[in-house]
Amino acid sequence: VLTDEQKKIVQSTAPVLKEHGKQITSVFYQHVQEAHPELRNIFNQSNQTTGSQPLALAFTLYCAAEHINHLDVLMPQVEQIAYKHRALLVKPEHYPIVGKFLLEAIAEVLGAKATPEILEAWKAAYSVISSIFIGLEKKLYAKLGDDERDKGFISFKIVSKETVAAGPTVALTLERADGGKLFDYIPGQYIAVRLEKGGLFHNRLYGLTEPSNGKTYSIVVKQEADNAPNATISNEIINNLNVGGTILATNPSGNFTLVNDAKHNLFIAGGVGIGPLSAMVQYLSANGKSSSGSLIHCVRTAGHAIFADKLRAALPAGQYVLLSADQPISKAILAGKLQPDTQVYVSGSEAFISIVDAVLVECAHPKSQIHTEAIGPSLSILKR
Numbered sequence: 001v002l003t004d005e006q007k008k009i010v011q012s013t014a015p016v017l018k019e020h021g022k023q024i025t026s027v028f029y030q031h032v033q034e035a036h037p038e039l040r041n042i043f044n045q046s047n048q049t050t051g052s053q054p055l056a057l058a059f060t061l062y063c064a065a066e067h068i069n070h071l072d073v074l075m076p077q078v079e080q081i082a083y084k085h086r087a088l089l090v091k092p093e094h095y096p097i098v099g100k101f102l103l104e105a106i107a108e109v110l111g112a113k114a115t116p117e118i119l120e121a122w123k124a125a126y127s128v129i130s131s132i133f134i135g136l137e138k139k140l141y142a143k144l145g146d147d148e149r150d151k152g153f154i155s156f157k158i159v160s161k162e163t164v165a166a167g168p169t170v171a172l173t174l175e176r177a178d179g180g181k182l183f184d185y186i187p188g189q190y191i192a193v194r195l196e197k198g199g200l201f202h203n204r205l206y207g208l209t210e211p212s213n214g215k216t217y218s219i220v221v222k223q224e225a226d227n228a229p230n231a232t233i234s235n236e237i238i239n240n241l242n243v244g245g246t247i248l249a250t251n252p253s254g255n256f257t258l259v260n261d262a263k264h265n266l267f268i269a270g271g272v273g274i275g276p277l278s279a280m281v282q283y284l285s286a287n288g289k290s291s292s293g294s295l296i297h298c299v300r301t302a303g304h305a306i307f308a309d310k311l312r313a314a315l316p317a318g319q320y321v322l323l324s325a326d327q328p329i330s331k332a333i334l335a336g337k338l339q340p341d342t343q344v345y346v347s348g349s350e351a352f353i354s355i356v357d358a359v360l361v362e363c364a365h366p367k368s369q370i371h372t373e374a375i376g377p378s379l380s381i382l383k384r
């Protein structure tokens with residue numbers, strides 16, 4: 001239990017911890033993985049190298065600490081993280097490990113400033129926050145049913161691999177290969193894909209690009225610079241995996257989904273962020289609701305526009321807009337597509353989401369109607 005006194009301590013020390021965030025998280029990362037090498041298979045190694053994932057974790061904690069008296073305001077963000085944790089198979093037993101090493105890192109970095117009272121208060125706060133995550137995630141695991149195979153990484157066979165845009169960018173179609181039943185999903189959801197390389201598992205989330213069809217899952221994968229965060233899996237798929245090969249993936253997860261019966265939907269994608277939006281647009285079209293949608297796809301060049309023909313055909317004339325690198329998204333472009341009741345769905349890198357977010361703020365569009373999904377660990381969900 002977190003006492004009122006501890007709440008005050010946590011709130012007053014959160015800014016200090018935030019200030020030392022990078023240092024604390026790098027000490028945390030190093031020590032936790034030395035003591036628990038098995039976690040290297042869960043924590044995304046490339047995001048670890050850039051430090052962005054532990055930083056996202058620590059930032060969430062500080063943010064939660066600041067709002068400790070009314071955590072309900074953070075629930076949308078907390079839920080979004082819980083869905084990601086479920087996709088990546090984060091389990092209740094991982095929380096005490098992360099908590100222990102995070103506290104030790106706080107103690108190490110803050111030195112004498114971290115009094116026993118401060119550390120006790122943070123320990124109690126971590127316990128409150130992690131129980132919220134564990135509780136939410138338990139419900140998400142329960143939705144997977146009783147078959148243990150559905151709760152872990154599942155073998156999928158690659159049944160097609162086609163180049164769909166410059167990059168190169170390929171579309172993969174996957175068929176469940178372990179005899180289990182393929183789960184249906186909601187447009188906008190993703191799967192976690194896992195590959196072994198260099199003696200470690202690497203995991204990455206990919207949005208499902210087609211509406212659920214009961215037979216296959218489809219994702220798009222773009223070649224990345226070798227040193228880019230998250231490059232390992234995408235590049236391995238592009239360079240070394242082919243039709244007939246197998247790949248591991250978890251069942252679909254995610255709460256970046258269409259708002260029911262919205263009259264106007266605006267989809268804004270940056271590059272491969274088009275993945276989950278493609279499923280949403282095609283779903284609207286298949287259900288006679290395409291007139292409610294418009295899509296702006298920001299790409300490096302027209303050659304990078306994934307599914308351009310298919311998506312243009314799925315939308316009313318003039319509602320598919322392609323912007324290349326020399327045409328940045330602006331208030332003028334967005335204003336023409338926004339009604340007061342428009343639900344906006346933004347998907348892309350964290351940097352892309354921040355840019356679009358700033359323009360949406362300029363347009364004074366209500367925050368509650370803006371839904372975002374970042375590729376990779378996101379700090380922006382906390383800044384909103």
Ligand code: HEM
Nearest residue numbers: 042043044047053056057060090094095098130376377378
């Ligand atoms: C992702 C917070 C505990 C593993 C994230 C993200 C946040 C976060 C903010 C980024 C979400 C996004 O990309 O939008 C937290 C908090 C925790 C916690 C506040 C404790 C209260 C854990 C634990 C584990 C874990 C116990 C497992 C050992 C991961 C992984 C990712 C992630 C693997 C995805 C990173 C990636 O794809 O690079 N978490 N987390 N987290 N978290 Fe946690």
